[in-house]
Amino acid sequence: MAKGVWIVAEQRDGALRKISFELAATARKLADQLGEEVGAVLCGSGIEGLAGELGKYGVDKVFVADSPLLEPYTTDAHAAAVAKVVKENDPAILLLGASTQGKDLSARLAGKLATGLATDCTDVKIADGKLLAIRPMYAGKCFGEVVISSFPQMASLRPNVFPATEGAKAGEVVKFDPALDEAQLKTKVLEVQKDTSGKVDLTEADIIVSGGRGMKGAEGYAILEELAGVLGATVGASRASVDAGWRPQSDQVGQTGKVVSPNLYIACGISGSIQHLAGMSSSKYIVAINKDAEAPIFTKADYGVVDDLFKVVPELTKECKKLLA
Amino acid sequence: MNIVACVKQVPDTEAQIRVKPDGSGIEEGGIKWVMNPYDEFGVEEALRLKEKTGGELTVVSVGPARAMETIRTALAMGADKGIHVSDPGLDKADAFTTATALAAAIKETPYDIIFCGQRAIDDDSAQVGAILAELLGIPQVTVVTKFELTDGKIKAVRPIEGAQLLIECPLPALVTAQKGLNEPRYASLPGIMKAKKKPVDVKDAAALGISAESKARVAKCIPPPARSAGRIIGGDDPAAKAAELAKALREEAKVI
Ligand SMILES: Cc1cc2nc3c(=O)[nH]c(=O)nc-3n(C[C@H](O)[C@H](O)[C@H](O)COP(=O)(O)OP(=O)(O)OC[C@H]3O[C@@H](n4cnc5c(N)ncnc54)[C@H](O)[C@@H]3O)c2cc1C
Ligand SMILES: Nc1ncnc2c1ncn2[C@@H]1O[C@H](COP(=O)(O)O)[C@@H](O)[C@H]1O
Numbered sequence: 001m002a003k004g005v006w007i008v009a010e011q012r013d014g015a016l017r018k019i020s021f022e023l024a025a026t027a028r029k030l031a032d033q034l035g036e037e038v039g040a041v042l043c044g045s046g047i048e049g050l051a052g053e054l055g056k057y058g059v060d061k062v063f064v065a066d067s068p069l070l071e072p073y074t075t076d077a078h079a080a081a082v083a084k085v086v087k088e089n090d091p092a093i094l095l096l097g098a099s100t101q102g103k104d105l106s107a108r109l110a111g112k113l114a115t116g117l118a119t120d121c122t123d124v125k126i127a128d129g130k131l132l133a134i135r136p137m138y139a140g141k142c143f144g145e146v147v148i149s150s151f152p153q154m155a156s157l158r159p160n161v162f163p164a165t166e167g168a169k170a171g172e173v174v175k176f177d178p179a180l181d182e183a184q185l186k187t188k189v190l191e192v193q194k195d196t197s198g199k200v201d202l203t204e205a206d207i208i209v210s211g212g213r214g215m216k217g218a219e220g221y222a223i224l225e226e227l228a229g230v231l232g233a234t235v236g237a238s239r240a241s242v243d244a245g246w247r248p249q250s251d252q253v254g255q256t257g258k259v260v261s262p263n264l265y266i267a268c269g270i271s272g273s274i275q276h277l278a279g280m281s282s283s284k285y286i287v288a289i290n291k292d293a294e295a296p297i298f299t300k301a302d303y304g305v306v307d308d309l310f311k312v313v314p315e316l317t318k319e320c321k322k323l324l325a
Numbered sequence: 326m327n328i329v330a331c332v333k334q335v336p337d338t339e340a341q342i343r344v345k346p347d348g349s350g351i352e353e354g355g356i357k358w359v360m361n362p363y364d365e366f367g368v369e370e371a372l373r374l375k376e377k378t379g380g381e382l383t384v385v386s387v388g389p390a391r392a393m394e395t396i397r398t399a400l401a402m403g404a405d406k407g408i409h410v411s412d413p414g415l416d417k418a419d420a421f422t423t424a425t426a427l428a429a430a431i432k433e434t435p436y437d438i439i440f441c442g443q444r445a446i447d448d449d450s451a452q453v454g455a456i457l458a459e460l461l462g463i464p465q466v467t468v469v470t471k472f473e474l475t476d477g478k479i480k481a482v483r484p485i486e487g488a489q490l491l492i493e494c495p496l497p498a499l500v501t502a503q504k505g506l507n508e509p510r511y512a513s514l515p516g517i518m519k520a521k522k523k524p525v526d527v528k529d530a531a532a533l534g535i536s537a538e539s540k541a542r543v544a545k546c547i548p549p550p551a552r553s554a555g556r557i558i559g560g561d562d563p564a565a566k567a568a569e570l571a572k573a574l575r576e577e578a579k580v581i
Contacts, residue, residue: 072490075455075465100485104467107420107452111459116419116541119450136549137449141342142351144448144543186464186498190480191491201486207580231581249470249505250484255338255446256362256504264580275338281552285578287570293557302555303573305566315567323575 002151005031006039006091008082008109009054009062010101012073016050018204019097021057021164023157026124027095028058028167033126039063039091040171043081043178045071055171057164062171063089065178069185072192073101076185079108081178086113086152088176093131094152095124099159099203106156116148118155122261122282131155139255139278159204161261161282200234202253207233207264210253210280213240214269214290214309221246223310224268227317230324236260238270254279268309272297289313326380329431329439330371330404331457332364334388334395335447348545350417360395363442365509366502370472371440372403373507378474381405383434387415387426393525400520401512407525408434414530414537420448422539424456429533431461436497438479443468443501458499466492470505 007023009016020040027038037060042051044066051062065081082105086094094109096102098120110117118133122143125132131153133146148154202208209228211221221235228235237247239254253260255275265283270276272288272295280286281300288301289309298304305312336342337357345352360368368384375382384399386392387410396407408430415426431439439461441454458465471482479498483490512520530537558566558573574581 074492075467079459100468100483103451104455104465107455107467108459108465110421110452111424111456114421114540116421116539117450117452118541119452132544135449137543137546138336138340138342138351138447139449140549141340142344143547143549145545145547146541147544148541150540187466187492187494189490190493193489193491195487195489199487204486252504259449264574264578274341278338281549285574285580286552286555287574298557299554300552302578303570304555304557305563305570306557307563307566311563312567312570315564316571319568319571320574320581323571324581 002090002092004037004039004089004091005034005093006041006086006095006152008094008096008105009040009042010097010099011042011044011047011050014047016053017099018164019099019102019159020054022159022162023095023097024054024057024059025165026157026162030093030124030126034129036092037061039089041082041085043070043078048173051173052170055169056166058167058169059171062173063176064173065176067178067180069180069182070178072189074185074187074189075104075108076187077180078105079112080180082109083112084179085176091152094154096156097159098156102156106154110154113152115150115152115154118146118148120158121155122158122161124155124157136282139259140281141278158261202234202236202251202258202260205234205260205262207231208236208260208262209233209266209268210236210238210270211241211268212238212270215241215246218246223313223317227313227320230317230320238276267297268313270297271295272300326374326378327435327437328371328375328380328382329434329436330364330368330382330384330399331427331439331441331453332368332384332386332395332399333361333445334358334386334392335361335445338362338446344546344548348547350546358391358394360398361442361445363444363502363504366504366506367440367442368399368402368404369507369509370502374438374474383408385427385430386410387418387423389416396525397520398512400523401516402510403516406523409525409527410533411527412529412537417539418537419539419541420450420452421456421541422537424453424460425535426530426533427453427457428460429535430528438496439499441499441501443503454499454501463497463499464494465499465501466494467501468503469500470503472500472506
């Protein structure tokens with residue numbers, strides 16, 4: 001019978017990504033309720049040294065596949081490797097991150113393992129010995145409780161939502177042979193163009209300072225960049241600003257952009273359209289700065305300032321600088 | 326070149342979503358149905374490819390009778406023919422079952438490349454493309470913002486956290502479209518007229534030889550946690566308001 005709670009850890013450039021610890025800690029919690037073990041699959045090249053770190057977050061056994069064919073990530077290679085070790089060990093639950101890589105891999109794996117997958121979950125529990133996965137649908141306009149009748153029961157977890165609590169244990173490391181046949185690997189990464197700004201991705205940011213049409217133009221964002229610099233935040237945008245060409249597509253928050261869950265979302269000059277609200281309503285705290293007191297964004301905001309953002313934001317930056325000094 | 330685009334009909338992004346009192350699903354009354362926005366990017370890219378290489382574009386949709394409108398929209402944009410998988414048993418299909426139905430329908434026609442949206446904005450599952458590719462045994466490149474086909478190979482740009490990847494793979498392959506890929510065209514009036522005469526094959530699960538049973542089931546729909554308006558920081562002086570806000574974020578909310 002299928003047994004154990006497993007995760008697929010994610011690493012890039014020789015370091016585990018934060019989502020891996022969120023996965024490990026969540027798996028530990030579920031496994032303790034079931035009285036089962038936590039397993040982790042870690043794939044890459046020259047990454048064996050990373051396995052120990054996962055132990056600290058509660059992983060009992062780390063299954064490591066180390067092969068040059070596994071670096072950089074490609075769907076074919078990673079899906080084949082993970083599917084192999086999962087089939088051999090038959091875990092009951094398999095968790096991945098709902099990061100760009102995790103989304104790509106989890107769906108392909110669900111196909112390979114012919115099993116059910118709940119993506120981008122914001123909560124997971126055990127009910128009647130089975131996984132109950134809670135996930136936003138319609139960009140958060142409603143939530144679904146998903147039950148999976150096949151094994152492994154797969155879920156991908158939204159980054160930045162689950163706590164990465166450290167335990168105190170060292171996991172056992174088990175090497176496995178991914179048995180990859182190079183001729184079978186069809187996709188190739190030709191080029192990796194890194195964003196050198198060092199900006200944290202919106203989906204992983206703790207604080208987001210977001211601007212909309214009220215920013216008046218690309219130059220308007222300078223004051224948001226400044227505030228973001230002080231807060232260690234990432235700058236986001238509404239679709240209106242993206243479509244106007246003021247901000248890149250990757251900055252768009254909303255139903256057809258990124259769905260984000262930071263601790264703090266500061267919306268400046270954003271009216272709060274239904275599509276925008278859908279993408280950021282699960283933020284822990286929402287602040288709205290808008291000169292129109294009737295703007296719908298105020299109905300969701302924990303703190304609102306009705307005024308000209310060009311007057312408020314620079315002052316806010318000053319105040320934050322003082323407080324954080 | 327034989328091109329396939331998968332299109333799903335979904336509620337318009339403006340739609341207010343109301344959960345049925347018994348949690349069995351959402352109220353469909355009053356909803357305006359449209360083509361999934363990401364599928365528009367897929368259809369547009371498929372049309373551009375067809376215009377360049379020649380060939381035929383087939384659109385496939387799994388959905389109730391109303392999904393025919395979305396197929397017609399794609400035909401009006403310029404697709405050549407449609408396949409409509411319509412079966413009440415598939416109305417609550419999960420991603421795996423939907424992909425199984427699409428695979429069965431697509432296997433019956435020749436294909437070199439398949440376009441999907443990167444996700445459907447109703448279930449937001451972002452799975453069907455990848456599962457479909459797996460079931461057909463072809464490579465996938467998901468969430469693509471730039472697409473090129475040269476010498477029988479795809480070159481596609483895929484943004485990830487903090488980087489852009491340039492990925493290459495041979496045909497046949499499946500690509501899922503992300504916003505930024507292109508600007509979808511509107512259907513022209515002559516296009517709409519022509520679409521009415523284009524062939525659409527309607528099939529049910531039995532005709533495709535598939536079972537409608539889902540593996541992942543939404544046992545219950547629940548409304549989102551209520552979020553109510555908080556505190557408006559009043560006053561006339563922007564600087565004073567900014568100071569009060571900063572203090573609240575630091576001392577009450579403890580988020581900075
Ligand atoms: C299919 C579809 C998908 C969509 N997806 C998304 C999505 O993913 N994300 C998204 O954001 N939108 C999306 N939209 C667009 C959405 O409907 C809105 O048009 C958009 O969100 C509006 O952006 P905005 O709030 O920046 O602009 P507006 O609605 O124009 O609001 C600007 C606000 O700025 C305020 N303002 C102006 N000047 C100042 C000032 N000096 N100081 C303070 N406040 C000021 C105004 O009072 C106003 O409230 C989508 C639309 C469609 C049709
Ligand atoms: N019922 C369906 N009919 C046709 N295509 C679909 C269907 N469901 C999903 N797809 C395709 O798969 C993509 C991703 O959908 P999803 O996995 O549901 O988010 C969509 O953008 C469509 O291209």
